[in-house]
Amino acid sequence: MKKSEMIEALSAEHGLTKAVSGAVLDSIVGFVQHGLKANGRVVLTGLGTFTVAKRAARTGRNPSTGAALKIKASKVARFKAAPALKESAAKFKG
Template sequence: MNKAEMIEKVAAEHELSKVKAQAIVEQVFGFVGTDLKKEGRFAFPGLGTFTVGQRAARTGRNPQTGEALKIKASKTVRFKPAPALKELVAKVKVAK
């Protein structure tokens, strides 16, 4: 599902205009970003927990030339799924 599909589903489910549904979806994801920036973590019961993680500086390679280059330390978002989500995903059949 992409953002447009999510907006359509929210609008249909709650009998809202797409403009209002879009505002709601964007606000919810804004809350996630704000809490990650402020608290370093965002938990949504039944879905999982987003946390800010730290990546150490490291040496990488340019894939075209093979030349070594330094990659700076950075922050990233990590996600740990809730047990309910893990259980739901375990029941999904994967196409081969």
């Protein structure tokens, strides 16, 4: 599902305009980003947990030339699905 489809579904389910639904969805994304910056962890019960993880520096390869290059250490967002989300995905027939 794309963001635009989520906005349409949100507006249809709750009788909101698409502009308000878009603003709500953008706010939720902003809250997750702020929570990761401030606490390093955001838990949405029934959906899952977002955390910040450290990725170590490593050596990679340039795909076009095959030359080795150094990739700096970085922090990345990780997501672990809640059991309820895992169960619903397991029931998906597609």
